[in-house]
């Protein structure tokens with residue numbers, strides 16, 4: 001299922017792997033089931049992610065950020 | 071192979087559910103996505119002795135320390151103490167979760183459950199009589215059928231959503247946490263410590279749980295909705311102020327649901343237990359005891375349902391009833407308390423603490439502490455009276 005609108009195609013969530021402590025907090029708040037913790041490896045499915053940024057707000061390690069392509 | 075029950079997630083909820091169902095003679099599969107059960111730890115490891123003893127014989131191997139109470143601090147440093155002894159014994163355990171979780175999984179295995187690790191449940195499909203669960207194991211996809219699924223997949227739970235129970239948390243329904251295992255610090259090893267305040271831990275608290283002399287879990291939980299900084303930044307500030315002499319020998323991050331009781335933790339053929347059902351406490355963030363209870367109830371109801379050949383939501387509603395009548399009440403009560411507490415500014419928190427400053431309540435419980443506060447501050451806390459007393 002594609003939820004991203006065209007406008008959002010230039011936005012994506014970036015994971016800082018050096019900061020992520022694979023805690024799962026970001027998974028629990030994602031309405032779109034767009035992310036998954038594969039053991040200690042966080043993956044975000046960009047086709048599902050609507051860049052709502054909720055995961056960025058909850059991350060205890062500040063490991064997530066929004067990237068906007070110009 | 072066709073299973074009676076597939077339990078997804080081998081934390082305390084899943085292992086106790088699998089153990090309980092297997093002991094009743096069911097054909098059980100317990101699936102864990104990690105390659106090592108219990109690792110990485112996402113826990114401060116504090117739990118009451120009584121809660122643990124209800125389900126397992128205590129084994130020293132997974133006890134790091136024992137405490138007899140708590141020291142609670144308001145923002146201006148006012149101390150209130152709670153000390154409780156049962157027949158001269160400590161009332162609280164600080165666990166070694168790495169060992170504890172594995173021990174519980176072993177009990178499930180010994181009771182007859184099949185246990186697999188490094189295997190992730192990726193979805194469920196409904197069949198005529200039961201469910202098909204899809205798995206991914208080291209790149210290979212496969213599926214297993216079962217009459218009942220117990221979703222014990224923790225804070226990240228997806229099982230509920232697959233079954234139509236929306237368990238997505240909002241930014242004020244989750245405490246996000248960071249914790250350091252610190253060594254070379256000074257504290258009284260007979261007590262757990264709690265610090266409150268909007269500056270140090272908005273919407274949550276800082277804790278210190280002893281793990282032996284001079285070593286302790288020092289951690290923080292905050293409500294993202296109220297926070298200006300990340301949990302790690304708040305904790306670093308606290309540690310710099312208070313325990314700068316210590317060394318950090320382990321780091322933990324995590325999230326604990328503080329949603330309060332969900333309407334239902336069941337769907338046709340599906341039950342959710344523990345953090346997956348948001349069973350952790352909205353005030354303390356404690357979830358081990360409730361997870362074990364929930365697992366026990368779910369395992370028992372699974373056995374009844376299999377015996378009757380009825381796996382409908384209506385049948386499984388008995389499980390809802392069991393957990394709601396047990397710890398559901400305190401989830402409800404503590405959710406109301408949490409809503410009240412997070413609205414208080416530091417001045418109010420100090421006023422409350424002053425009213426019982428220097429007290430030593432002879433009981434280690436939130437209920438006891440709040441009851442005392444209501445007595446001393448009836449106007450301020452009038453709305454809590456009907457739920458607490």
Ligand SMILES: Cc1cc2nc3c(=O)[nH]c(=O)nc-3n(C[C@H](O)[C@H](O)[C@H](O)COP(=O)(O)OP(=O)(O)OC[C@H]3O[C@@H](n4cnc5c(N)ncnc54)[C@H](O)[C@@H]3O)c2cc1C
Nearest residue numbers: 079081082083103114115116191224247324344345357358
């Ligand atoms: C920092 C922190 C401190 C805490 N401190 C305390 C405390 O002091 N005392 C206390 O009582 N509680 C505490 N808690 C809460 C406690 O850790 C949890 O409530 C408890 O672990 C819940 O147990 P559970 O079995 O429900 O879930 P978990 O222990 O989280 O187990 C869930 C398991 O499911 C697995 N899983 C997830 N998805 C899948 C899948 N798709 N397929 C297969 N397996 C899957 C996970 O890998 C995990 O092993 C704390 C939590 C945090 C984050």
Ligand code: SF4
Nearest residue numbers: 020021023024026059
């Ligand atoms: S919330 Fe942050 S630290 Fe936790 S898994 Fe997600 S990105 Fe990693």
Ligand code: SF4
Nearest residue numbers: 030049050052053055
């Ligand atoms: S930005 Fe929103 S949709 Fe995308 S992964 Fe984060 S929480 Fe999910």
Ligand code: SF4
Nearest residue numbers: 039040041105188208
């Ligand atoms: S790719 Fe293979 S060799 Fe490299 S870390 Fe992974 S398991 Fe080890």
